[in-house]
Amino acid sequence: MSLKPVALLPGCARFSDQPHGDRIAALLLCRCRHRCQKSSTAWPDGKNRFQATGQAAQSAGVKLRARGIAESGEIDQAITALKLDGATTIIVQPSPFTYRERNHIIGTASDNNLATIFGFPAAARDGALMAYGPDYLHMNQRAPLYVSQILKGTKPADLPVELPSKINLLVNLKTAKRLGVEVPLSLLIRADELIE
Numbered sequence: 001m002s003l004k005p006v007a008l009l010p011g012c013a014r015f016s017d018q019p020h021g022d023r024i025a026a027l028l029l030c031r032c033r034h035r036c037q038k039s040s041t042a043w044p045d046g047k048n049r050f051q052a053t054g055q056a057a058q059s060a061g062v063k064l065r066a067r068g069i070a071e072s073g074e075i076d077q078a079i080t081a082l083k084l085d086g087a088t089t090i091i092v093q094p095s096p097f098t099y100r101e102r103n104h105i106i107g108t109a110s111d112n113n114l115a116t117i118f119g120f121p122a123a124a125r126d127g128a129l130m131a132y133g134p135d136y137l138h139m140n141q142r143a144p145l146y147v148s149q150i151l152k153g154t155k156p157a158d159l160p161v162e163l164p165s166k167i168n169l170l171v172n173l174k175t176a177k178r179l180g181v182e183v184p185l186s187l188l189i190r191a192d193e194l195i196e
Contacts, residue, residue: 053091059180072101083112094119094133102126115179124170124195129181134164168192 050066057064066084067078079123082090090109092098098105099120109116114127124131139162142167146159169187172195188194 010040050093053093069097072104075101075104079105079108079114083114087114089115089117089129091117092119092123092128098140102128110175110178113179115175115181121168121170122192124172127172127175129172129175129179131170132170133167135166135168138166139164170195 002099035153055065065087067082069075069078077092090105092102092105099122102118102120102123103126106116106123110127116123118124118128118131119133120132120136121131142162146156149159150156169191170193171183171191173183174195175181
């Protein structure tokens with residue numbers, strides 16, 4: 001697979017296939033195994049992310065069903081439908097839309113007693129059960145190195161693409177307690193941050 005620079009950070013890719021499998025593993029460790037739903041959007045990388053998550057879910061024996069959300073007016077209805085369909089957990093695909101709407105998604109899921117797992121750390125601090133994803137601050141701190149090289153005459157296409165090197169796992173213990181989810185010690189030990 002050939003990677004090209006994305007977004008505003010030449011050379012810094014904001015994705016990796018690894019977090020999808022680890023989100024499923026974390027989901028299993030938290031005993032939310034029965035039914036897992038995924039909230040997805042029209043984000044161009046969404047299909048790749050959904051396929052990677054689907055493969056991890058299948059190999060773990062987790063039933064994965066998708067609901068697409070393209071605008072904020074669809075969030076409440078989609079989450080309510082997931083709950084009525086028997087979901088216990090929603091894996092929220094990272095995108096600019098879901099980042100912007102994370103508080104709405106977390107709040108509606110919480111109102112429906114659903115756990116949420118996000119792909120960006122800020123969501124766990126905002127009330128998601130857990131988040132597992134790149135450290136965007138670390139990635140953004142790398143951007144000036146690329147800008148410097150470009151200003152010195154290096155063509156952006158000649159710069160290497162860096163996949164995230166720092167992936168953080170955050171577990172929100174307040175949310176776990178409220179949802180009645182017992183987080184295993186092995187996951188607590190592995191977490192980069194515990195929110196109490």
